[in-house]
Amino acid sequence: MIRLEKIDVTFKQDKKEIKAVRDVSLEVKKGEIFGIVGYSGAGKSTLVRVINLLQRPTNGEVKVRGTSLTKLNSKELREERKNIGMIFQHFNLMNQRTIYDNVDFSLKYSKLSKAARQKKVLDLLKLVGLEDKVTAYPNQLSGGQKQRVAIARALVNDPEILLCDEATSALDPKTTAQILELLKELNEKLNLTIVLITHEMQVVKNICHRVAVMEDGKVIEEKRTIELFSNPEKELSQDFIKTATHIDQALETILNHQVLSSLAVDEELVELSYVGNQTAEPLIADLYSKFQVKTNILYGNIEIIQDTPIGHLIVNLKGNSTQRSKALSYLETQQVKVKTIKQTKEKQIISLVEGGF
Numbered sequence: 001m002i003r004l005e006k007i008d009v010t011f012k013q014d015k016k017e018i019k020a021v022r023d024v025s026l027e028v029k030k031g032e033i034f035g036i037v038g039y040s041g042a043g044k045s046t047l048v049r050v051i052n053l054l055q056r057p058t059n060g061e062v063k064v065r066g067t068s069l070t071k072l073n074s075k076e077l078r079e080e081r082k083n084i085g086m087i088f089q090h091f092n093l094m095n096q097r098t099i100y101d102n103v104d105f106s107l108k109y110s111k112l113s114k115a116a117r118q119k120k121v122l123d124l125l126k127l128v129g130l131e132d133k134v135t136a137y138p139n140q141l142s143g144g145q146k147q148r149v150a151i152a153r154a155l156v157n158d159p160e161i162l163l164c165d166e167a168t169s170a171l172d173p174k175t176t177a178q179i180l181e182l183l184k185e186l187n188e189k190l191n192l193t194i195v196l197i198t199h200e201m202q203v204v205k206n207i208c209h210r211v212a213v214m215e216d217g218k219v220i221e222e223k224r225t226i227e228l229f230s231n232p233e234k235e236l237s238q239d240f241i242k243t244a245t246h247i248d249q250a251l252e253t254i255l256n257h258q259v260l261s262s263l264a265v266d267e268e269l270v271e272l273s274y275v276g277n278q279t280a281e282p283l284i285a286d287l288y289s290k291f292q293v294k295t296n297i298l299y300g301n302i303e304i305i306q307d308t309p310i311g312h313l314i315v316n317l318k319g320n321s322t323q324r325s326k327a328l329s330y331l332e333t334q335q336v337k338v339k340t341i342k343q344t345k346e347k348q349i350i351s352l353v354e355g356g357f
């Protein structure tokens with residue numbers, strides 16, 4: 001549906017060049033929800049605006065349904081853009097007009113009859129759950145409701161593509177979840193292709209099928225969401241995942257907590273992660289029966305991403321170092337990823353004791 005080929009965007013500012021997007025190639029398939037995630041300044045907004053040529057690339061090709069947008073004249077481009085709706089963080093509604101008029105405005109050049117046009121607007125407002133707000137004004141609506149109006153407006157020309165530029169960033173978590181649910185519904189009902197940019201991995205986790213991670217204008221990792229969550233390769237991706245699974249907060253709490261973080265010589269603090277339907281309990285029971293290693297779970301979290309559970313645990317393993325090492329190897333044979341967070345080196349302690357401490 002969308003193909004970006006070797007896109008560069010360079011801005012010139014006070015004789016300085018800012019390379020906002022560097023050599024990005026991406027493909028988004030029809031009916032897909034594709035996420036672009038990155039910190040502020042990574043180039044996400046610039047890249048998403050390239051898709052409908054709100055931002056012309058300095059180099060590279062933008063193809064939508066096989067058509068090269070950069071080669072179209074302005075009339076052809078206007079026509080092609082009808083196929084691409086867009087919503088923004090701050091909704092961009094016209095405050096002096098009613099909700100009905102805000103949606104209807106985008107049909108200004110449509111060839112629909114008056115009755116068909118009216119039906120279209122009312123149907124869309126119903127689709128986004130605002131049939132009772134037809135005569136209200138934007139400042140009488142909540143943030144979530146305003147975004148619903150913006151979604152209705154973006155869909156008025158029956159586009160196949162919806163671009164979402166930080167569409168939930170101004171909303172509280174509950175409203176964010178409701179808007180994401182609506183986007184998911186529209187994706188399924190209308191087979192709408194959605195490209196969504198965000199700095200929140202939580203958003204990606206909830207609805208994206210695939211995701212690209214951007215840093216410094218480049219796409220540094222791109223894969224299915226489940227794969228990114230189960231096997232993030234780049235450090236930045238790992239950081240993002242930690243914020244979505246809350247494992248970073250858990251670790252901080254544990255490491256700052258004297259009782260939790262102080263380890264005896266036969267203990268080890270370990271992070272375990274696993275994907276799929278296995279649960280941790282039988283494995284943990286195995287660690288005791290097979291290797292006499294006792295496991296104390298300090299934190300546990302299971303995310304369901306596209307119907308697949310992904311588990312993260314922080315555990316304290318207690319046993320002698322040979323037993324612990326065998327237990328960890330065993331976990332790895334069971335497709336559990338193991339990362340030691342903290343251990344007390346026995347040798348160090350022995351040498352301190354021998355040294356008279």
Ligand SMILES: Nc1ncnc2c1ncn2[C@@H]1O[C@H](COP(=O)(O)OP(=O)(O)OP(=O)(O)O)[C@@H](O)[C@H]1O
Nearest residue numbers: 011013018020038039040041042043044045046047
């Ligand atoms: N019109 C412009 N002129 C000059 N520089 C720009 C322009 N638009 C964006 N930039 C710069 O390009 C870089 C990428 O900005 P962009 O807005 O695409 O990033 P982003 O990842 O969307 O960040 P944010 O979420 O904060 O908007 C930044 O350094 C920004 O300052």
